[in-house]
Amino acid sequence: MADSGSKIGEDDEVPGRVKEHLCQPCLSKDKQTVADKFCSTCNEFQCNDCSNVHNVLAILKNHKLVSVKEADATSISFKMKALDLCGDHQHSFEFFCEDEKKLCCSKCAIVYHRKCHSVVEIEKIAGKISSPISTLGEKLKEAKEAAEGVAKHIRSSKDQLAQDIKEIQVEVRRMRDEVMKMFDDLEDLVVKRAEILQRETLENLTKKQTRNEKHLADVTSCIETIESIFKNGTLVQKYIAEHKMESNVNVLCESIDEECQNLENVNIFFHFDETIKLPPLPVTEFIPGELQLKFNHQEDVTSVNMMMTLTPVSSIALKKTGDDIDEPFYRGIDCLPDGRLVAVDNKNKKCLVYNEKLEKVGSYQLSHHPLSVVVVSEEKVAITHGHNIEFLHVSKCNEISSSRTCKVKTKYDSICLKGDRHFVVGTYDEPRSVRIVSLAGEELDFSVNLPNKIYPADSSDCTYIKSSDKLVITDRDEDTVFIYDIKTDSRVVIKDDQIQEPRGAAVGLSDTILVCCRTTNTIVQISQTGQILSSYKLEMKHPYKVCVSRDKSFLVVINSCEGNMKMQKFKISC
Template sequence: MDGRDGCDKLKNKLVAAINSTNQVTELLDDADSRLSDDIRALSDKLKDMKARIIQIFDDFTNEILTHASVYSKSTKDDLAKKKINCETQIQSMKKTVRTLDSIMSTGTPAKQFITERRMLDDVHNAVKDATSIHEELSRIDIHCLFDDQVKKFKSKLESVFNSESFNIIYSLPSPSKLEFVRSIELKATSDNLEEPMYTGLSFLPDNRLVAIDNQNHKCLIYDVNLNVKNSYKLSYIPQCVAAVSDDEIVVTSGGKYRLDFLNVSKTNKLTVKRTCKMNAKYFSISMMNNDNFVVSTVDHIKPFRIVSISGDESEFNIKTPSKKYPVGTNYCTFICDREILVQTDRDEDKIYIYNIESGKNVTVNDKLVKSPCGVAVGPYDHVFVGSSSTKCLVEITPGGRVLSSHQVDMDYPRYIAISKDKKLLAVSNSVIGARKLSLYKIA
C-alpha cells in the first residue's frame, strides 16, 4: 500500500467521524429544545392549578419555576459546552483532512508516505476522541426533580395532591421498538373479486383502523385485533384516507378531482357526509392542524399542497424540486408541533424534510432508504417510512438522522399509519399474491 492509499483511508475515517459528530450536535440541539419545552409545559401546568387554589399555589409556582430556571440554565450551559467540544473536534479533523488533501494532490510519493506515517497516530487519536464523545453522549440523562417542593406543597394540600409528580426526566432520543401483534393476509373472496390492496391507512382516535382497498373500491373499519367491523363500497377508485375527528374521515380519489368526507359511527356505520371538488388530483393525505390537511399531488407542478377542511386549496411558501409525480410515487405528512413537512420520493430514493417556519430543508439519502413510500409521525416526532426495496420501516429524526430500520413480516412494505397516542403502527404492502395488513405495538 503506497502513501496515497493510506492517506485516502485516513481521510475516509475522518470524514465518517465528522459526519457522525455532526449528528451528535443535532441530538444536543434537540435536548436543549425539549428541555425548554418541558419547562414551558411545567409552567402551563402550574398556571392551570393556580386557578383552583390561588394563594397557596402562587407560593408553590414561584418556588418551582425558580428551581427549574436555575436547573435549566445549568443544564443548557453543560449542553452548550458539549456542543462546543464537538465543533472544536470537527474543525480539528477538517483541518487534518485539508492537510491530507494537499499532500495527496501535490506531494511526492515519498512525502505522502511520510505524511501517512507521521499522522497515523494523530488520526487514530482524533477518531478515538470522537468515539469517546459518542459514548459519553449515549449516557446523558437530564433529570430535573422537584421532590422537596412537592412534599412541602402536599403537606398543605394533601386532599388535592395525593400523587402529583413534578419531575422532568428526558433522555436523548433512541430508536423505537416494534412488537408484532397480528397480521392478516389480503386475498380475493366472494366479496372481493380482486385481491385487496390497502393504499391508505389511518387510525381513528379510539384506535379503530380505517383501510382503503384500492382494488375493490372499498373503505373498511378494523378493530384493534384486526377484525373487520364494516366496509363501504365507493363509486370510484379510492387512494388514501385520514382521520379528521372521532367520527369523520376523508378519502382521496385516484381518478377524480375530489375529496369525500365520511361519517364513522360508534357502531362502524359509514355514510358520505359531503364531497369537495378539487382543482388537482391528490394521493396521500394527513392532518396538518385542526383546520387543514397536507396532501401529495399527482402530475402537478407542486409535489404537495394545503387543503382546508372546507375544501380550499393553497400552496406552501417553500422551494421544492421541479418535478411532477406519477400516482403512488409521492407521499407526505406533517409534524404539527414542529411545523415540519416530510415528503418521500420513491423513484429518487430520497426523503425531503422541510421546516416551514425557518425555510430550511434536509434531504435524506441513505442506504437504508430505497423506494420510500408511506410516511407517518411516531413517538418523539420521529417519522417512520416504508422502505419498499429494503423490506423494512426506517425511523428518522425530525432533523433527518436515520435512527434505525425495523424489519416487518412482509415484502415491500409501502403504506403506514400510526395511532394518535403513538402506541400502534399499521403497515400494508402491494406484492401481488402476498399482500398483508400487519399491526405492531410501538415501545
C-alpha cells in the same frame, strides 16, 4: 503489576532465560535488588528486606504476600497503568476515606486522614461498592455512542454541504437555461411579429412605389409632348395643347405633391419593458439572489430516548372475499381515536373498518377508486380520489355513510392532517408537489420552495409534523426523503443505503419520522434533522403504508406484494 518491576518483561521473554523481577521500593531509591515477594495488595514486587515491613506495621499485616514464582504462576499481570498509585507518594492505594471520599495509600492514611472517622481497607469494601466498574463502562459506552453520533452527524453535515453546493450549481444552471429558453422564445416571437410587420409595410411601400412610377411616367410623357409642340407646333396647336393638358398637369402635380407630403421614414425596433431591464453592472455587483448559510440547533444526535422498538401484536392476510372483484390493494390506512383502523381498497372501491384485533367489522362500497384516507375526527374520515375529496361518517357501531364530496382543482393522492381545519395533500401529475387544502376545499400553497418535479401517481408520499411545522416528502424513484422546515424555509435531504424506494410516511414516537422502504422491507425511523435512528426488518415484502395511533402506542403497516398482501400491527416502545 507495575512494568518497572520486571527486569525481563512479559513481552520480551526469551527461551532459556529466567524472568527476574526487581524490588520496586528499592528502585524508587535508585537501587536494583531482585524481588523475592509479591504483595497483591500493594501490587508490588519486593525484596525480603522491603517486604519485612509487613510484619512490622500492624496496618500492613493483612496484606497478601506470595513468592515471585507463585505470582508468575498465577499470572498476576494486569497493568493498572498507574491508576492504583498515589500521586503524592507513588504507593499503591490501600484505603478509602469515606469521610472525604478519597483513595489513600498507607502514607496518606497516616499523614492526611488521621482525624477522619472512617478510613477502611479497600480490600474489605471492594465487593460492596454501589457503583461497580461495569456501570462506568456502560456510561463510557454511552459516551462513545454519543461521540460516534457526533462524528456521524459531522460527516453527514459535510456530505450535506457538498450536496447543497451541487444543488446550488444545478439550480443556477436551471435558472440560466430557463432564462435562455425565455429569450429564445422571445426571439422567435419578436422575429415572427417583426416579419409580419415587415410584410405589411413592404406591401404599402410597394403600392406607393407603383403609384409613383406611374406618376413619373405620366410626367415624362407630358414633358415630351409639351416640348415637341413647343418646338414644332403651330400657334393654334400650342393654344389647343395648353388648354387641353392644363387640367391633367394640375391633377398630376397635386398627386405627386400629396405623395411628397406623405413620405415617411420606416424603422422597426424592440423596446424592453422596465420590469425586465437589468442594470448595466457586472454580475459581481448585481446578483439576482442571496447565498445563505444557516445553522440550526440540532437535537441530541444520539437520540437514545427516541429510538423505537417494535413488538409484533397481530398479523392478517388480505385476501379476496366473496363480494370482491379483484385481489385487494389497500392504498391508504389510518387510526381512529378509539383504536380502530380505517382502510381503503383501491381495486375493489371500498372503505373498511378493523377493530383492535385486526378483525374486519365494517365495509362501505365507494363509487370511485380511492387513493388515500385520513381520520379527521372521532367519526369522520376523508378520502382522496383525483379531483375529489370525499368525507365519510364512521359510527361507533362501524356503520359507514357518505357525508359530502368536495371538488378540487388539483389531483391529490396522499393526505394527512395539518390542523383542525386543513389537510396537507400530495399531488400527482401536477407542477406543485404538495399543497394545503381546507375542509371546505380551498387550496393553498406552502411558502417554501418545494421540489421542481412532477410526480406520477403512487411515486411520492407526504406527512406533516405539527409540533415543529415541518413537511416530509418521500421520493420513491430518487431513494430520497425531504424534510422541509416551514418556519426557516430550509430543508434536509436524506439519502442513505437504508432508504431504498421510500413509500408511505407517518409521524411516530417523539415526533420522529417513520418511512416504509420497499426494497429493504423495512420501516426506517428518522429524526427531524435527518439522522437514521433505527431500522426494523418486517416479515412482509414491499411495505407500502404505515399509520400510528394517536397515543403513539402502536403502528399498523400494509404492503403491496401481489398475492401476499398483509396487514401487521406492532406495539411501539422505547
